[in-house]
Structures are given as structure tokens and as C-alpha cells.
Amino acid sequence: MLNGKRILIGIGGGIAVYRVAELARLLIKAGAEVRCVMTKSARAFVTPLTFEALTGNKVHTELFDLTSEREMGHIQLARWADAVVIAPATANILARLSYGIADDLLTTMMQVNEAPVLLAPAMNSSMWESDATRHNVETLKARGFSFVGPEQGQLACGEQGIGRLSEPEDIVAALQPLLWEEQALKGKxxxxxxxxxxxxxxxxxxxxxxxxxxxxxxxxxxxxxxxxxxxxxxxxxxxxxxxxxxxxxxxxxxxxxxxxxxxxxxxxxxxxxxxxxxxxxxxxxxxxxxxxxxxxxxxxxxxxxxxxxxxxxxxxxxxxxxxxxxxxxxxxxxxxxxxxxxxxxxxxxxxxxxxxxxxxxxxxxxxxxxxxxxxxxxxxxxxxxxxxxxxxxx
Ligand SMILES: Cc1cc2nc3c(=O)[nH]c(=O)nc-3n(C[C@H](O)[C@H](O)[C@H](O)COP(=O)(O)O)c2cc1C
Known part of the structure; x- marks a missing residue:
């Protein structure tokens, strides 16, 4: 189902970024064309080179870069994607999406995007359970955003609890239903x-x-x-x-x-x-x-x-x-x-x-x-x- 599909991965600044490289690899292996947008914080954890080498495409990072905007700006990026997956979806990204804040390439592009979106949050349990994040998640769910995870387990900060990024295989599995175009079961x-x-x-x-x-x-x-x-x-x-x-x-x-x-x-x-x-x-x-x-x-x-x-x-x-x-x-x-x-x-x-x-x-x-x-x-x-x-x- 992913064969030939255009998947945009929005990459947030969480410690789980390194696991998103495996997600990109699995999507490519399934036949998808993959482009990545990295936030400034994501680039503090992993350099764009990793994702460029895996996807064969330039990683998009800047909103105010004339060359990038001419080649494929925030509007074209959003129109290009059949589906968007954001991983790790940080507490900050969830908040910005929930309030419609558009202050970098990823969030500005998301204001234009009409393709289905899968959010794969990852963060410390207290951040995930905070009132602000709860509220933002409920708002985003009500607006039709799909979620996968986060999962229970050992967190990068050493604590145990909810907040782990879902396994890359589970993210791929959760993405596929969003790409069904037919309404073959309508009314059933x-x-x-x-x-x-x-x-x-x-x-x-x-x-x-x-x-x-x-x-x-x-x-x-x-x-x-x-x-x-x-x-x-x-x-x-x-x-x-x-x-x-x-x-x-x-x-x-x-x-x-x-x-x-x-x-x-x-x-x-x-x-x-x-x-x-x-x-x-x-x-x-x-x-x-x-x-x-x-x-x-x-x-x-x-x-x-x-x-x-x-x-x-x-x-x-x-x-x-x-x-x-x-x-x-x-x-x-x-x-x-x-x-x-x-x-x-x-x-x-x-x-x-x-x-x-x-x-x-x-x-x-x-x-x-x-x-x-x-x-x-x-x-x-x-x-x-x-x-x-x-x-x-x-
Ligand atoms: C070492 C370190 C690890 C972090 N891990 C996470 C994380 O897993 N999840 C999260 O939501 N924020 C995490 N943060 C905080 C984000 O990096 C911070 O909120 C940042 O503004 C997110 O930017 P972005 O949402 O634009 O990517 C971490 C920060 C540091 C310094």
C-alpha cells in the first residue's frame, strides 16, 4: 500500500530522533518516496545528512531560505505529500499544531497541509500527562489527527513510564490505513x-x-x-x-x-x-x-x-x-x-x-x-x- 506513496516525515527535537532513521528506512523499503522536514531542535540531536543519505532527498529545514522556497517551499511540500507523519511529535509541536502557531517550516507547512496526518509523540511521562499536553492531544484528535503511541517502557531520561516513541514498524502499520483512498466499506x-x-x-x-x-x-x-x-x-x-x-x-x-x-x-x-x-x-x-x-x-x-x-x-x-x-x-x-x-x-x-x-x-x-x-x-x-x-x- 505504501508503494509509490509520497510520505513527508516531520521530525521534532526529542531524544527519540535516532529511531526515526529506522522509520525512514522502513518506508523506503516499502516503496514510498520520503522527504523529511527537521525542526531546529531536531538538528541539535541528529544532522540532516542521516536522513538525506537514507531518503536520497534533500532535508527541508528553513522557512526563510529563498533557494529552498524556490525549489520546494512550504506550500509545495504540503501539496506534495500523500500523508504526513510527525515523529517524534514533541510536546512543543503538539502545542503549536493545536494552537495553529506557524513559526518554522514544519508548523507553517502544516497550516497548508490537507493530507492525513499521523502523530507519533515521544516525551517524558510528566510532559505527556501534563494538563497542557492532554488538552492539546484532545484538540488534535477532535480535529481528525491520528495518533500512534506513545508506549509504556524505559524512557531515555532513565525513568519508567508512558512516553516512548512507538516501534518504527508500528508507526508504519498505523500510517497505512490513512492511505486507503477507496470507501469500499461505506455504510457497513x-x-x-x-x-x-x-x-x-x-x-x-x-x-x-x-x-x-x-x-x-x-x-x-x-x-x-x-x-x-x-x-x-x-x-x-x-x-x-x-x-x-x-x-x-x-x-x-x-x-x-x-x-x-x-x-x-x-x-x-x-x-x-x-x-x-x-x-x-x-x-x-x-x-x-x-x-x-x-x-x-x-x-x-x-x-x-x-x-x-x-x-x-x-x-x-x-x-x-x-x-x-x-x-x-x-x-x-x-x-x-x-x-x-x-x-x-x-x-x-x-x-x-x-x-x-x-x-x-x-x-x-x-x-x-x-x-x-x-x-x-x-x-x-x-x-x-x-x-x-x-x-x-x-
Ligand atoms: C536532551 C533533551 C531531550 C529532549 N527530549 C524531548 C522529548 O523526548 N520530547 C519532547 O517533547 N521534548 C524533548 N526535549 C525538549 C525539546 O527539545 C524542546 O521542547 C524543543 O523546543 C522542541 O522543539 P521542536 O518541537 O521544534 O522540535 C528535549 C530536550 C533536551 C535538551
Missing amino acids: QWVINAGPTVEAWDAVRLLTNRASGKLGALLASTATAMGAEVTLIAGPGTPSTHPQVKRINVESADEMLAACTKSASNADTFIATAAVSDFRFHEMYTEKMKRGSTTSMHVELIANPDIVAHIANMERRPSHVIAFAAESSNHIEYAKVKLSQKNVDAIVANDVNNMGSHSASGWWITPSCETTIDTDTKQAFAEEIIQHIMELNP
Whole structure:
């Protein structure tokens, strides 16, 4: 999808600038033409030479430079781009964009820009959580800017918390839905569940799994960018999505079942990507259980409801119900059994190793066909799945 697209990277003055070099490289590798605009502060961290060497294009830095303005000034730069990604989007850039301040090349160009914009913020947690930044982020989201990250983790200042620049692969994945031009899913109502579920045993102990919710989030963002109205029922940790996705956060399988049942009764398509815990604790405790002196313990688990089978057998069921089957062996064989048992229209079989990783591939299986989906990123996997769903009979 990025092949031949013109991507402008706006580079702000944060310590994460060095990771944007990898972003530029990934975009070039995907076939995009890349130009960079660096703020004065960004150039204090890394010289433009790095980005010139990677992109093969001159880096744009000055607003008041006659030669640059003649060659490709702020107006032409904005008109050139199919999409803009700003990384790292500093607290300062978020503030200037929010208030329409145009005091350097990047922010002046942004006043002219009409292409979709993805902001990848990175900063210290206190800066991210400050009232001013919160306000600016809300303003920008309401104005239609998309965000990716920031993520939790070790920050450059040595502190732990929210504020890390998203992984370059995740920024590329978040950029792709913004480039969908067709409105192929206009008027469609999709419900997608994603992520793990969490079953509490006591006040602190939980039963959960390694699912990241990435694929469900990518399906939701991509379908939204293609014009669908999407509701995402999201288990804990599911990444952020396109701002127009309606998100309902849940924890347990029971909560997920209730939210899915309510939303799916009006939907055309239900996609079950969530890794719903098969079991929950028979007894739950509100206090923290003491270890005491016991050396072993038996805990009774009871089966959780089968959400996708429940939706597929509802009286007013969506026209298309798609299940996922993560298996460690005999993928196609097991998926075919599930297809008939659960009354679903298609199954995406994939390997358990896809869980939590950036890559994904698998098989699309319906009662009449069996196709390999041979992709190397979750975004490409999501796009192929959407293509297959669009080809199902109405
Ligand atoms: C060592 C150092 C690291 C910095 N890291 C960040 C950062 O990660 N995020 C941020 O928003 N600001 C950071 N700043 C502050 C910005 O550089 C400063 O606000 C600057 O005005 C941003 O300019 P720009 O938004 O035009 O690029 C850092 C400053 C220094 C000195």
C-alpha cells in the first residue's frame, strides 16, 4: 500500500530522533518516496545528512531560505505529500499544531497541509500527562489527527513510564490505513473483538494470555479508513486505533460476551480476533488470598461462554461471522472442524507464534475454499483478511 506513496516525515527535537532513521528506512523499503522536514531542535540531536543519505532527498529545514522556497517551499511540500507523519511529535509541536502557531517550516507547512496526518509523540511521562499536553492531544484528535503511541517502557531520561516513541514498524502499520483512498466499506457496520481477556481469581491474581490485540486493532483501523463504522470490543492492552473507531474496553470473557452481543445485533460483520480465556475461576475472592503454609493448591476452573459461536447462532446474526483459530499444529484440519461446529462463515487459521509479534500469516478457510495468506506484516495480513471478507456473498 505504501508503494509509490509520497510520505513527508516531520521530525521534532526529542531524544527519540535516532529511531526515526529506522522509520525512514522502513518506508523506503516499502516503496514510498520520503522527504523529511527537521525542526531546529531536531538538528541539535541528529544532522540532516542521516536522513538525506537514507531518503536520497534533500532535508527541508528553513522557512526563510529563498533557494529552498524556490525549489520546494512550504506550500509545495504540503501539496506534495500523500500523508504526513510527525515523529517524534514533541510536546512543543503538539502545542503549536493545536494552537495553529506557524513559526518554522514544519508548523507553517502544516497550516497548508490537507493530507492525513499521523502523530507519533515521544516525551517524558510528566510532559505527556501534563494538563497542557492532554488538552492539546484532545484538540488534535477532535480535529481528525491520528495518533500512534506513545508506549509504556524505559524512557531515555532513565525513568519508567508512558512516553516512548512507538516501534518504527508500528508507526508504519498505523500510517497505512490513512492511505486507503477507496470507501469500499461505506455504510457497513463491523464489530471486532480483540486482545486477551482477564479472569480475576482474587484481588491481585489473574488468568490471562499473551494476545496483544494488534491484529484486531489493525483490522478496526483499516476497515474504518475504508468507510466502515467499526466497534472494537477491546481486551486489556489492545493498541490505540483510528480515532473514528468506537471502542468499548472490557476485561473478562463475560464482559466481552455482553458487549459483543449488544453491538453485533445491528452489525453486518463480526470478526472474533480476541483470545478469549476458555476458562474462569469457579470461585473468586475480593481479598488477596494468603499463601499460608500449604505446599500445593487445587483451583477449580469452569468453562467460559464461546463468544463467536454465540454470535453465529443468534437469531439476528450478522451476515458474516469470522472466527480465528490459533493453533500450534494441524492448523487447517482443526480450523475445518471449528468451521462446522461454530456455524461461522469463515475461519482465519494462524500459528500461535503470531501472538504478540509484528508478523502474521495464515489460511483463509470457508466451507468452499482454502487459501494461504502469505504476508510478512500484521497490517498486510489485516488487509488481505478484509479483501476476503469483501468477497464473501452478501
Ligand atoms: C536532551 C533533551 C531531550 C529532549 N527530549 C524531548 C522529548 O523526548 N520530547 C519532547 O517533547 N521534548 C524533548 N526535549 C525538549 C525539546 O527539545 C524542546 O521542547 C524543543 O523546543 C522542541 O522543539 P521542536 O518541537 O521544534 O522540535 C528535549 C530536550 C533536551 C535538551
